[in-house]
Amino acid sequence: MRFFSTMVASVLGSLIAIGLIIFICALIATAFIASSFSTVQAPVASESVLTLRLSGPIEEYGISDPTYELFDLPQPTSLAQISGALEKAATDDRIKAVWLKPQGVIAGWPTLAEIRQSLLEFRESGKPVIASTSGDMAMRESDYFLATAADSVYAAPGAFFEFNGLSLSVLFYKGLLEKLNIEPTVLRVGTFKGAVEPYTREDLSRENREQLVAILENWSQLLTSTTAEARSMSKEHVNNLIQAGTILTTExxxxxxxxxGLLSEENVRTRLKKWVEIDGSLQTTSLSTYSSSSSSGSSSHSDAIGVMIASGTIMSGNSSGRNGLLGATTFERSMRSFRENDDVKAVVLRIDSPGGSATASEAMWQAVKETSTEKPVVVSMGDMAASGGYWLATAGDTILASPHTLTGSIGVFGMHLSLGRMMETKLGITYDHVSTSDFADMFSGMRPLRDAERALFERSLGQIYTKFLERVAESRDMTVDAVDAIGQGRIWTGEAALNEGLVDQLGDLDDAIEIAAEMAGLEKDEYRIRRLPRPRTYL
Structure with a gap:
C-alpha cells in the first residue's frame, strides 16, 4: 500500500513540476514573440491621438518589455521616452492631439517639471492636449501638476481629488531597536546629515526639520505658481485652496x-474626437507603440553627444537597475566607452542618485575626471544628486541643476549594529571568540564598539569628509572652510545650491546637451545622441 501511495505522490509531483515548466516556458515564449513583433515598426494610423498613460514610477531610463502591452498593463516609462515622443509628435502629421492620463505618477518634481515642459512645447505646434483621469482616485498633486499643461482637464464624477498640500514623513526605529536589544553605534560628520536620525532619535532634529521645510517650500511654490498660471488665478488664491483642505472630490x-468638467473616459473620447475633427472612430496610439514606430533609426551624423545615465544608489561592482543600484564597475566601463569613442565629442553626465559608497563614488569621480581631460563633460542633475551623487558631479566641467533638484548633502556617516545582546536575550544564542588582537572582532556585530574602536571609526569618517571637502573646493574654486560652512550634510534645492555656488546654472537635460555641443564646437542638429546604459529588457 505504501508503495502505491509513494508512486502516486511521485507521479503527481512530476506532473506538477512539468506543468510549472510548461507554464514558465509559455510565458517566455509569449514575451519573445511579443518582442519580435515589437521590433517591427507598428503602423500609426493617420489622424491618431497619442495617449500618455502615466502611472507608477517614471525613471531616467525604463524597462523595455512588450508583454506589458499584451496584458494591458501600464508600461514602465522613462523621461527620455516621454520627451522624445512628444518632440516627434509635434511635427508628425499623423498625430492630431495628445491625451494625457496621469494617475498615480511616482516621480520627483524635477522629472515632473521636465515632462510638463515637454507637453507645453508640444502645444506650441498648435495641436491640443487633453488631460483626464478615471477611477475612484482621480488625481493627486503630482498628477494634477502634469495635467495643468493641458488645454482642458477632466476627471470622473464622484472620484477623490487630492489638493491639500505636500508632506514629507520619516519613520524612526530607536524604540524598536531598544525593544529588540539591538545596540547601534551611529556616527556622522555633518549636523544636517539626517539619514542616521531614524536610528538615534524619535523625532526630527532642528537641523533636519529646517532643511526638509525648505525643500517642501520649494516644491509647494512650484505647484502653487504653476496652478495659478494655468488656471488664471492668483498664487494667494491657490494657496488658500490648499490651506483650506476642503478639496477632496472631483466635484x-x-x-x-x-x-x-466631470466626464467619463468614454465622454472624454467623444469630446476629443470632435475637438480634432475626426470623422471616423478615434484612433489612439500608446506611448510605447509610438516610440517604437517613430524611431528614426541610425542618424546620418557621425558626431555624437554621449549621455551617461547615473541613476541609483552608488555601490561597488555592477549596476542593477531593477534594484536601484548604480555600480562603479559598470559606470567606469560605460565612461571609458565614451572616452575612447572618437565620434563622441562631449559627454553629458545625468545624475539621479542619493549617494552611497564613498569608495565607489571616488572611483566613478576618477573615471569622469579622466574623461574630462579629453573631451567636455557637462553634469545634469535630475531629481537628486546628493552626497556621493554630488561628489560625482564635482568631476564635471559644468554643473546644471533643476531649481527643484535635491543636491549637496556634503557629509558622511557610518553605522555599526551590535546584535549580541538581542541574540542572547531573545533567542538564547551566546557568543565567544579567540583572536590575535583586541580589534579583530571589531565588526563582528556581536558586541558594541569600545571607545578606542569608536575613535578609529570616527577618524576614518573624518578622512572621508576631508576628501569630500577637497573635491568640492577644487571643483567650485572655494576654500575647504567655505565648503565646510555650507556642507555639514545639508541638502539644498537646486535653486539654493546655485546661490551657494554649488552649481553653475539652472537647466534641464536638454540645456546640458546644448551646452555640451557648444563646448565641443558642434552646430545644432549636426550631431546625434548616444545614451548609456541602454534601456533594460526582461528578455
Missing part, C-alpha cells in the same frame, strides 16, 4: 475651477 475641484 470640489470643479467648483474651485481646477477642472473643466
Amino acid at each position: 470640489d475641484a470643479l467648483e474651485a475651477d481646477l477642472l473643466d
Whole structure:
C-alpha cells in the first residue's frame, strides 16, 4: 500500500513540476514573440491621438518589455521616452492631439517639471492636449501638476481629488531597536546629515526639520505658481485652496475651477474626437507603440553627444537597475566607452542618485575626471544628486541643476549594529571568540564598539569628509572652510545650491546637451545622441 501511495505522490509531483515548466516556458515564449513583433515598426494610423498613460514610477531610463502591452498593463516609462515622443509628435502629421492620463505618477518634481515642459512645447505646434483621469482616485498633486499643461482637464464624477498640500514623513526605529536589544553605534560628520536620525532619535532634529521645510517650500511654490498660471488665478488664491483642505472630490475641484468638467473616459473620447475633427472612430496610439514606430533609426551624423545615465544608489561592482543600484564597475566601463569613442565629442553626465559608497563614488569621480581631460563633460542633475551623487558631479566641467533638484548633502556617516545582546536575550544564542588582537572582532556585530574602536571609526569618517571637502573646493574654486560652512550634510534645492555656488546654472537635460555641443564646437542638429546604459529588457 505504501508503495502505491509513494508512486502516486511521485507521479503527481512530476506532473506538477512539468506543468510549472510548461507554464514558465509559455510565458517566455509569449514575451519573445511579443518582442519580435515589437521590433517591427507598428503602423500609426493617420489622424491618431497619442495617449500618455502615466502611472507608477517614471525613471531616467525604463524597462523595455512588450508583454506589458499584451496584458494591458501600464508600461514602465522613462523621461527620455516621454520627451522624445512628444518632440516627434509635434511635427508628425499623423498625430492630431495628445491625451494625457496621469494617475498615480511616482516621480520627483524635477522629472515632473521636465515632462510638463515637454507637453507645453508640444502645444506650441498648435495641436491640443487633453488631460483626464478615471477611477475612484482621480488625481493627486503630482498628477494634477502634469495635467495643468493641458488645454482642458477632466476627471470622473464622484472620484477623490487630492489638493491639500505636500508632506514629507520619516519613520524612526530607536524604540524598536531598544525593544529588540539591538545596540547601534551611529556616527556622522555633518549636523544636517539626517539619514542616521531614524536610528538615534524619535523625532526630527532642528537641523533636519529646517532643511526638509525648505525643500517642501520649494516644491509647494512650484505647484502653487504653476496652478495659478494655468488656471488664471492668483498664487494667494491657490494657496488658500490648499490651506483650506476642503478639496477632496472631483466635484470640489470643479467648483474651485481646477477642472473643466466631470466626464467619463468614454465622454472624454467623444469630446476629443470632435475637438480634432475626426470623422471616423478615434484612433489612439500608446506611448510605447509610438516610440517604437517613430524611431528614426541610425542618424546620418557621425558626431555624437554621449549621455551617461547615473541613476541609483552608488555601490561597488555592477549596476542593477531593477534594484536601484548604480555600480562603479559598470559606470567606469560605460565612461571609458565614451572616452575612447572618437565620434563622441562631449559627454553629458545625468545624475539621479542619493549617494552611497564613498569608495565607489571616488572611483566613478576618477573615471569622469579622466574623461574630462579629453573631451567636455557637462553634469545634469535630475531629481537628486546628493552626497556621493554630488561628489560625482564635482568631476564635471559644468554643473546644471533643476531649481527643484535635491543636491549637496556634503557629509558622511557610518553605522555599526551590535546584535549580541538581542541574540542572547531573545533567542538564547551566546557568543565567544579567540583572536590575535583586541580589534579583530571589531565588526563582528556581536558586541558594541569600545571607545578606542569608536575613535578609529570616527577618524576614518573624518578622512572621508576631508576628501569630500577637497573635491568640492577644487571643483567650485572655494576654500575647504567655505565648503565646510555650507556642507555639514545639508541638502539644498537646486535653486539654493546655485546661490551657494554649488552649481553653475539652472537647466534641464536638454540645456546640458546644448551646452555640451557648444563646448565641443558642434552646430545644432549636426550631431546625434548616444545614451548609456541602454534601456533594460526582461528578455
